[in-house]
Amino acid sequence: xxxxxxxxxxxxxxxxxVAQPEREPxxxxxxxxxxxxxxxxxxxxDAVLAQPTHVLLGxxxxxxxxxxxxxxxxxxxxxSSSWFGPGASRPIIRGMGGDxxxxxxxxxxxxxxxxxxxxxxxxxxxxLIERVEVVRGPASLLYGASAVGGAVxxxxxxxxxxxPETVLEGRAEVRVGSASDERSGGVLLEGTAGPVAWHIxxxxxxxxxxxxxxxxxxxxxxxxxxxxHDEPAGTIPNTAIRSDGGAVGLSIPGANGHLGVAYSGxxxxxxxxxxxxxxxDDEEHEEDEHDAHGAPVRIDLRQRRVDLEGEYRPAGGWVxxxxxxxxxxxxxxxxxxxxxxxxxxxQRGLEGRAELLHEPVGPFEGAIGIQAEREHRSVEGExxxxxxxxxxxxALFVFEEASRERIxxxxxxxxxxxxxxxxxxxxxxxxxxxxxGSAGMVWLLHDPWALAVSLSRTERPPNAQELFADGAHVxxxxxxxxxxxxxxxxxxxxxxxxRRRHGRVTGELTVFVNQFNGFIHETxxxxxxxxxxxxxxxxRDARFVGAELETVxxxxxxxxxxxxxxxxxxxxxxxxRDEHRDLPRISPARLRVGADWARGALSxxxxxxxxxxxxxxxxxxxxxxxxxLLLAYAGWxxxxxxxxxxxxxxxxxxxxxxxxxxTSFLKDIAPxxxxxxxxxxxxxx
Numbered sequence: 001x002x003x004x005x006x007x008x009x010x011x012x013x014x015x016x017x018v019a020q021p022e023r024e025p026x027x028x029x030x031x032x033x034x035x036x037x038x039x040x041x042x043x044x045x046d047a048v049l050a051q052p053t054h055v056l057l058g059x060x061x062x063x064x065x066x067x068x069x070x071x072x073x074x075x076x077x078x079x080s081s082s083w084f085g086p087g088a089s090r091p092i093i094r095g096m097g098g099d100x101x102x103x104x105x106x107x108x109x110x111x112x113x114x115x116x117x118x119x120x121x122x123x124x125x126x127x128l129i130e131r132v133e134v135v136r137g138p139a140s141l142l143y144g145a146s147a148v149g150g151a152v153x154x155x156x157x158x159x160x161x162x163x164p165e166t167v168l169e170g171r172a173e174v175r176v177g178s179a180s181d182e183r184s185g186g187v188l189l190e191g192t193a194g195p196v197a198w199h200i201x202x203x204x205x206x207x208x209x210x211x212x213x214x215x216x217x218x219x220x221x222x223x224x225x226x227x228x229h230d231e232p233a234g235t236i237p238n239t240a241i242r243s244d245g246g247a248v249g250l251s252i253p254g255a256n257g258h259l260g261v262a263y264s265g266x267x268x269x270x271x272x273x274x275x276x277x278x279x280x281d282d283e284e285h286e287e288d289e290h291d292a293h294g295a296p297v298r299i300d301l302r303q304r305r306v307d308l309e310g311e312y313r314p315a316g317g318w319v320x321x322x323x324x325x326x327x328x329x330x331x332x333x334x335x336x337x338x339x340x341x342x343x344x345x346x347q348r349g350l351e352g353r354a355e356l357l358h359e360p361v362g363p364f365e366g367a368i369g370i371q372a373e374r375e376h377r378s379v380e381g382e383x384x385x386x387x388x389x390x391x392x393x394x395a396l397f398v399f400e401e402a403s404r405e406r407i408x409x410x411x412x413x414x415x416x417x418x419x420x421x422x423x424x425x426x427x428x429x430x431x432x433x434x435x436x437g438s439a440g441m442v443w444l445l446h447d448p449w450a451l452a453v454s455l456s457r458t459e460r461p462p463n464a465q466e467l468f469a470d471g472a473h474v475x476x477x478x479x480x481x482x483x484x485x486x487x488x489x490x491x492x493x494x495x496x497x498x499r500r501r502h503g504r505v506t507g508e509l510t511v512f513v514n515q516f517n518g519f520i521h522e523t524x525x526x527x528x529x530x531x532x533x534x535x536x537x538x539x540r541d542a543r544f545v546g547a548e549l550e551t552v553x554x555x556x557x558x559x560x561x562x563x564x565x566x567x568x569x570x571x572x573x574x575x576x577r578d579e580h581r582d583l584p585r586i587s588p589a590r591l592r593v594g595a596d597w598a599r600g601a602l603s604x605x606x607x608x609x610x611x612x613x614x615x616x617x618x619x620x621x622x623x624x625x626x627x628x629l630l631l632a633y634a635g636w637x638x639x640x641x642x643x644x645x646x647x648x649x650x651x652x653x654x655x656x657x658x659x660x661x662x663t664s665f666l667k668d669i670a671p672x673x674x675x676x677x678x679x680x681x682x683x684x685x
Contacts, residue, residue, distance in 0.1 A: 041142070041355055041367035041399050047501045050410050050440025050454040051139070052078075052510050052548065057131035059603075062648060062682070063633055065126060065175070067182070067205060067241060069103065072126045073152065075609060077568045078136045078548045080587040083664040083672070084475075085239045086180060086210055087270025087299070088121040090114050092663050093136055094512065095544050095572045095586045096149030099463050104143065104153040109373070111305065111329035111349040115146075116386070116465055117475035118665050119272050120345075123303040123331060124154060125243055127173070127203045128186045131155045136548070137512060138456040138493050140436045141397055141412040144371065145460040148491060157190065158249035159260035159309045160197040167191045171684040179652065179676025180207040180239070197253055199262070202246030209235040209271075213656045213674040216273070218667075236670050238271035238296040251309075257321070259310040268301040272475075273670040295337045305329040320359050326352040335383060343381035350374045366400035377464070378423070385471030385480055388423035389464045410440040410454075418461045422468060430467055434459030434488050448506075452497040462486040466520050466537045472530045476665050479532040480522065486539060489518040507551025507567075516542040519576075521583065524620050533620070540579060546572030566594040566607075573616065584621050585663045588614035601639075606632040614662040624662040629672075630654040643685040650678045 046053040054076060056064065066072040070081035070089030082090045082097055093101050099115045103122055112123035126132075132154055139151035170189035176182060186203030215233045244267050251260025274296055308326040328350045335343040355369035371394070378388035397414040414436040422428045438456035445451055469482040493514040500506050519542035527534040553565040569591045574583035594607035613626040631652045638645040652673070653659065659672040 040401075041357055041369070047450065047499060048408060048442055050438075050442055050452050050495075052136045052452075052495060052497055052508065054134045054136070054550075055131060056134070059635070061129075061131065062646070062680070063605075063635075063650060065678075065680070067125075067180075067207065067243075069122045069124065069126055069132075069152070069154070073132065073134065075592065075607075076134065077550050077592075078546075078570045078572075079134065080663045081661060082118045083661040083670070084118045084666055085236065085271070085273045085670055086207065086673075087239065087241050087268065087272070088114070088119050090118065090122055091134075091150075091152050092585075092587065093134070093150035093152075094514070094546060095574045095583070097663070099146050099465075100149035100460070102139065102143045102147035102151045104151060105327075106155060106159070106307065106309070106325065107143070107153055107353070108307070108325055108327040108351050109349070111327070111331050111347065111351075112301075112303065113331065113333065113345050113347060113377075115463075117473065119299065119475040120333070121268060121270065121299070121301060123266050123268075123301065123329075125203060125205060125245060125266065125268075126154075127175075127184060127205065128156070128188055128201050129154050130157055136510075137454065137495050137514075138436070138438065138458050138491070140456075140458045140460075141399060141414050141438055142369075144373075144393065144395060144414075145416055145418075145434060145436070145458060148458045148460050156201075156247075158199050158201070158247050158262040158264065159258075159307065160190070160199065160249075160251045160253050161258045161311065163192050163197045163253045164190050167193075169685060171682060173680060173682040175678060175680040177207075177676055177678035178211075179673040179678075180210045180241075182207045182678065195252055195254075197251045197260075199247070199249040199251075202244075204244040205241060206243075207239075207241045209237055210239045210673045211235050211676070212671050213658050214671075216671070217669045218660065218671075237274040238298070239273055239670075241268065241270045243268040243270070249307075256314065257310065257312040260308075262307045262309075264305045264307070266301070266303045266305075268299075270299055270301075272297045272299060273666055295340075297342065298336045299333050300336055301331075301333040303329055303331045318359055318361075320357040320365075321355075323355045323357070324352070325354075326350075335381070337382075341381065343379065343383035345383075346378050348376045363402040363404065364400045365402075366398065368398045369396075371395045371397070376423075383472070383474055385469050385473045386465055387426075387468055387470075389420055389468070390423055391418070391420045391464060393418050406444040408442045410442075411438070413437045416459075420464050420467065422464075428468070428484065430462075430484065432461035432488050434461055434490075448500050448502045450499045450501065452495070452499060454493075454495040456493045457490070458493070459488045459490045461488040462520055462537075469537070472532055476535075477532060478522070478535040479529040481525075481534060481536045483537050486520060486537065487518050489516055489520050489539065491516045491519075504554055505551060506554070507549070509551075510548045512544075512546055512548075514544040516544075541577040542575065542583060543577055544572060544574045546570065560599055562596070562598045564596045566592070566596070568592040576618075582616040582618050584618035585665075586614070586616065587663050588612045588624065588626070601637045603635040603637075604633070606630070611659070622668065624660050624667055627657045627659040628655060629657060629659060643683055646680075646682040646684070648678075648680045648682075650680075652676050652678070 068089035074081035080092045113120040114122045135151045139147040168191040174185040184205035188201040190199040247264035249262035311323045313321045331347040351373040353371040357367045373393040375391045395416040399412040418432045436458040440454040443451045469480040473480045495512045497510040499508045518539040522535040525534045548570045556563040571589040574586040589612040592609045596605040609629045614624045633650040636647045656675040660667040
């Protein structure tokens with residue numbers, strides 16, 4: 001046993017042995033409105049926000065833990081995953097991903113390469129995060145044009161806005177899992193030293209190749225059955241992960257605000273599923289010890305980041321609070337083909353935002369703010385399909401809210417300027433100015449019902465990849481060609497939600513439509529270049545339409561027992577209105593039914609998720625069969641004066657289904673993990 005795990009496991013084991021279980025509630029009280037800041041400048045409950053939001057924290061966050069952010073959120077309503085193996089997976093919201101979903105860390109971008117290719121990981125690990133806030137639908141008013149599909153904000157406590165309650169507190173957690181022989185653990189410590197609040201955390205995650213039922217590669221009707229014997233069975237080769245990281249933060253919280261700084265580092269070495277990332281000239285390796293798809297590719301990722309954050313709340317006057325956040329990061333990853341470096345990807349970024357929250361002026365209260373970003377990016381080597389570039393963005397935004405009797409109105413606007421300059425000999429430049437606006441209403445009907453309506457208009461300028469790509473993109477197995485003449489895409493989005501926030505039945509039903517003019521996406525040209533199909537970035541009018549349902553039936557609850565039944569479903573359809581055909585990689589319809597029971601220190605639960613087959617496919621895209629995922633969990637909480645210990649056993653894909661994610665580029669060669677059991681021990685003190 002390594003020293004790292006010894007220091008985590010031994011305290012948890014000793015505490016478990018000496019503690020006697022007390023009959024305290026093992027579950028958190030049913031909360032019908034979590035507070036979130038992802039869609040509002042103030043911390044507001046999701047029940048009073050015009051846009052549909054969801055917060056994942058506490059026991060729910062622990063039960064959905066995964067090796068990547070995409071898989072952590074993949075079972076949430078309206079969210080799927082780009083699933084490029086366990087090492088790289090990004091959230092897809094309502095059929096939109098990439099540069100239309102903004103992933104944030106404490107409301108600032110993650111400074112990584114995850115939007116350029118699905119095999120590039122988000123530069124954070126979910127193990128030690130405190131909560132995840134998700135906004136479904138346009139969140140561009142606060143976070144920019146890249147949030148036209150939604151925003152995911154990961155929250156940590158590395159910078160304290162309020163002092164910890166004790167001189168020393170923290171938690172330690174270890175996890176082991178059978179589906180990939182996972183061994184992971186982390187420690188978080190924080191406290192106060194005089195006026196200074198401090199924070200230290202660190203983690204390590206180790207996994208082997210993912211186990212699956214059957215073979216990794218899916219055979220189609222026109223393929224020889226004998227080919228099946230040549231494919232790897234039982235595992236997805238080259239999917240092991242070695243990740244570690246940590247952070248230290250210092251802050252000075254006070255009665256009128258706080259000021260703090262944090263330094264964090266993240267390292268990850270993960271494999272790309274064999275066959276998901278190979279070059280045309282890899283055939284010469286077929287006689288080697290590598291698989292038939294060529295030399296296995298691993299990505300060696302490294303990021304270092306500094307965050308500065310402050311808030312001032314004056315005692316009186318027109319200004320309620322002034323906030324500032326600034327982050328700088330250096331990111332690089334190496335794409336290793338065997339022991340050779342195939343591609344070097346480097347990125348340096350700086351992002352800052354400032355918000356001024358004001359007291360009510362007439363019926364209105366809200367905030368005005370500015371945001372600025374600068375990003376340098378370069379790619380060298382075999383995957384240099386992008387020229388080096390420098391991108392700057394600047395924005396001014398405003399958000400106002402007014403309440404009258406039972407109706408709350410929310411209005412916002414944003415003006416944004418983009419400029420991209422190529423750092424190669426061409427020196428080509430592209431500048432765009434766009435605006436976004438929204439109007440929303442939350443109408444409190446007869447208690448406990450509420451109706452929420454949100455109408456938004458956004459513009460997103462094309463990014464450097466859509467404008468200037470020209471080369472083999474092996475992550476998607478295409479030859480990408482950008483178009484410098486692309487215009488900004490614009491969209492109109494409408495969300496209508498009916499909510500019930502207390503009573504025997506609670507939940508929300510939402511219908512939505514998002515209509516794009518000049519939607520930018522890749523389409524095949526029919527050409528072959530470097531042995532890869534050529535895809536050209538084009539603009540078409542497009543429409544996304546769908547519905548989402550989340551409801552909880554509180555069947556029984558008293559002082560010691562609780563029994564809840566959960567029902568959730570979502571469906572989305574994305575279509576190219578010009579060509580009258582479906583868009584690629586749109587999530588199929590899903591239905592989820594779960595039951596959760598708790599008594600005293602014990603909690604039990606199960607969930608069945610049915611994912612329908614997807615036959616609405618784009619040209620050159622194969623359909624996907626449906627599948628059913630069954631999971632179950634059991635938890636036991638031991639509460640003592642000195643510590644609280646949470647034991648959790650979770651079984652996933654208990655039916656050992658072959659599940660292929662339609663939104664993944666690797667659906668034909670990398671299914672989801674098979675049957676697996678994860679055991680975790682968390683000690684909080």
